[in-house]
Amino acid sequence: MKTVRVSVLFLAIIGVTLGCTPAVVPSPAAQGKPAGEGPAARGDWEQKWASTLTEARREGKVIMYTGWGPSVTGPLREAFGKKHGIELESANVGSGSALLPKVQAENNAKLRVADIFSVGTDTLMNGMKPAGLLGPADPLLILPEVTGPDVWTGGRFPFLDKDRTTVKMLAVIQRYISYNTTLVKEGEITSYKDLLKPQYKGKISMSDPSVSGAASSMFSHIAYDLWNLEEASDWLRLLIKQQEVVVTRDDYLVVDWTARGKYFIGIAGKRGALIEYINAGAPISLAVQTEGHPMGTAAGAFALPPVQPHPNAAAVFVNWLLTREGQTLLSKGYGFPSIRRDVLPEGFHPLFLPLSGEKMFSESEESIMRKEPLQKISREIIEKAGR
Numbered sequence: 539m540k541t542v543r544v545s546v547l548f549l550a551i552i553g554v555t556l557g558c559t560p561a562v563v564p565s566p567a568a569q570g571k572p573a574g575e576g577p578a579a580r581g582d583w584e585q586k587w588a589s590t591l592t593e594a595r596r597e598g599k600v601i602m603y604t605g606w607g608p609s610v611t612g613p614l615r616e617a618f619g620k621k622h623g624i625e626l627e628s629a630n631v632g633s634g635s636a637l638l639p640k641v642q643a644e645n646n647a648k649l650r651v652a653d654i655f656s657v658g659t660d661t662l663m664n665g666m667k668p669a670g671l672l673g674p675a676d677p678l679l680i681l682p683e684v685t686g687p688d689v690w691t692g693g694r695f696p697f698l699d700k701d702r703t704t705v706k707m708l709a710v711i712q713r714y715i716s717y718n719t720t721l722v723k724e725g726e727i728t729s730y731k732d733l734l735k736p737q738y739k740g741k742i743s744m745s746d747p748s749v750s751g752a753a754s755s756m757f758s759h760i761a762y763d764l765w766n767l768e769e770a771s772d773w774l775r776l777l778i779k780q781q782e783v784v785v786t787r788d789d790y791l792v793v794d795w796t797a798r799g800k801y802f803i804g805i806a807g808k809r810g811a812l813i814e815y816i817n818a819g820a821p822i823s824l825a826v827q828t829e830g831h832p833m834g835t836a837a838g839a840f841a842l843p844p845v846q847p848h849p850n851a852a853a854v855f856v857n858w859l860l861t862r863e864g865q866t867l868l869s870k871g872y873g874f875p876s877i878r879r880d881v882l883p884e885g886f887h888p889l890f891l892p893l894s895g896e897k898m899f900s901e902s903e904e905s906i907m908r909k910e911p912l913q914k915i916s917r918e919i920i921e922k923a924g925r
Contacts, residue, residue, distance in 0.1 A: 587680050587857075591622065593850035599625040600851040603641070604656040605634055605837045607810055610871035617867055618858055624851050633787070634661030634837070635750045641671055641843070653852035656840040660750040662704050663906040666841065672703040673844030678853040684860040691877045698839060699903040705856075707865065708838025708874045711890060711898070714756040715825040716796050716804040716812060727825040730760060733777060733803065740782045743796070744805035745789040747774065748917035750909075752789065753806035755832065757916060758909040763899045764829045771915060779923040797822045809836060813873035816887055824889045830897030832905075838872055 594600075604611065611628040618626050631637045634657040644651055655666065666672050675697070679685050687693050691709075698704040715727055721741075727733065733742065747753035761770035777783050784801065786792065792807035797820040804822075815822050840859070846852040858864050865876040874890055875883035883891060892898060899905075 583680050583682060590680065590850050590853050594622070594624055594848070594854040597624075597848040597851040599627055600653045600848050600855045601651060602626065602628045602654045602656060602855075603631050603637060603652040604628050605631060605658065606656060606872065609810075610868060613867045613871055614859070614864070617863065618855060621858060621863075622854055624854060626855065631657065633749075633751065633789075634658040635665070637661055638665040638669060638671070641666070642669065645671070650843070650845060650847045652843060653846040653848050654840055654842055654856065656837060658750065658837045659698060659704065659706075659835050659839050659901065659906055660755065660909060662839065662841045663699065663903060664750060664910045667699070667701075667703060671843060672841045674702050675705055675840075675842050675856070676702045678842065678849075678856055679860075680853065681857045681861065683862070684857050689878055689880070691879055696877055698835065698901075698906075704839055704841040705860070706835045706839050707860070707868060707876060707878075708835055708872060709877050710809070710834050710836040710838055710874045711892060712752070712755060712759070712832040712834055712836075713824040713826065713889060714752060714806050715827070716793065716807055716822055717825060718796050718799050718802055719821045719823050721799055721802045724823065727803070728828050730764075730773065730827060730829065733805070734773070734781060738781060738803060741802040742777070742781055742805060743784040743786060743792050743801040743803075744777075745792050745807065746785050746787045746916075746920075747806070748913050748920060749787060750913070751806065752809070752836075754909050754913050754916065755834070756806050757912050758905070759832050759899065761912060762905070762908060763832070767912075767915075771919065774916065775919050775923070778919060778925060785920060785925050793822070810873065813887070813890075816889075826889075826893065826896075830899060832901060833892075833898040834901035836874070838868070838874060 606628070607630070615626040615628065618624065631640060637655060637657050638661065641652070655662065662672065683689065685695060687695065690696050696706040698706050715733070717727060745751055745753040747757045757770060757774060760773065761767045778785065789806065789808040790811045792804040793811035793815055795801045796804035796807065797815045812822070812824070840856065842852065859868065862878060862880050865878045865881045869876040869881055873886065875881070875886060
C-alpha cells in the first residue's frame with residue numbers, strides 16, 4: 539500500500555510540474571476506444587492498423603539509432619518480436635552528439651538506414667531538427683490506447699515540440715551532482731555553490747559542458763532558471779580553474795571515478811551508469827539542491843526521419859512502444875518513470891522520484907534550444923583555464 543501511495547504522489551507531482559492536471563485512472567477512451575483526438579478519432583483506426591501490420595510484417599524489421607543500452611533494447615527487442623513478429627534492430631550510436639554527423643554522412647551518400655532515433659532531446663532539438671533530419675511523428679500514431687489524451691500526464695499527447703517531431707516518454711529528474719558516500723557526507727552539498735568549497739579542490743570530475751549532454755543542460759539550468767548568465771559563467775570559471783575540476787567527454791567515467799573514490803564528486807555523469815552503480819550497491823549517491831532540479835526527458839524520447847526505410851514497421855513499433863507494455867519495459871530498463879498514467883513508478887530509487895515539496899523546472903523546446911549558445915561559452919572557459 540505504501541508503494542501505491544508514493545506512486546500516486548509522483549504522478550500528481552509530475553502533472554503539476556508539466557503544467558498538467560493531477561493523475562487519474564485512464565478512461566475507456568484511453569483503453570482502446572476513440573478518444574476524440576488524433577488519428578484514432580477518425581473511426582478507421584482498426585482497418586488502418588490491420589493494413590499497417592500486414593505491410594510491416596512484409597518489411598520484416600525496424601531499425602533504431604539509439605543511445606539506450608542493452609538493458610533497454612534487449613527486453614524491447616524480445617517483447618516486440620514476440621508480439622508482432624517484426625525484428626527490432628538497434629544500433630547504439632554512443633553519445634547523442636555522434637548521431638548528427640552519422641545521419642548527415644548517410645544522407646550525403648544517398649542512404650536511408652534508420653527508421654527511428656532515440657537519443658537525448660538536446661541532440662534532437664538542437665542538432666537533428668535544425669538540420670532538417672526530423673519529420674512529423676503524428677502520421678504514424680494509430681492506436682487509441684496511444685493517442686487517447688487521458689493516457690498521458692497532462693491530458694494531451696506528449697509531443698515535445700510544436701512541429702510534433704519528438705515524443706516524450708519518461709519523466710527524468712536531473713540530479714547532476716553525485717558523490718562517494720565514504721568520502722562526502724549526506725547533506726554536505728545542498729547547493730551548486732557548495733562545490734566551490736576548499737575541501738573539494740582537485741577532487742571533482744565533470745562531463746564536458748561544451749558539448750550536448752547533461753553538463754550543458756546543467757549550465758543552462760543554472761544560468762536561466764536559478765541565477766543569471768554572468769553568475770553561472772563565474773561559477774563555472776571558478777569550478778574549472780580554482781577547483782581544478784577534471785573535464786572529460788566520457789560521462790561514464792565520471793560515475794566510475796566517483797564510485798571508486800578516485801574523485802569525491804562527479805558532475806553530470808551518465809544517468810544509466812548512475813542507476814547501474816547505485817543498484818549494484820556502490821558507495822555513490824546523488825546530492826539534492828535546495829535551488830531545485832529540472833524535470834526533463836533525457837534520452838527517453840524518440841523522433842523519426844522525414845522518410846523511413848521501413849515505414850509500416852516503424853509505425854507498428856512506435857505505437858507498441860507507447861502502449862502500457864512498451865512503456866513498462868522502457869521505464870524499467872531505463873530506470874526512470876514513464877509519463878503514461880497507467881504505468882506506475884514502482885521499484886525506483888527514491889532519488890529518481892520527486893521529493894515532497896521539491897521545486898521542479900519543466901523541460902520545453904525553448905529551454906532546450908537555449909542551451910546550445912552556452913556550449914560556446916563553456917568551451918571558451920575551459921580553453922582559457924588550459925584544460
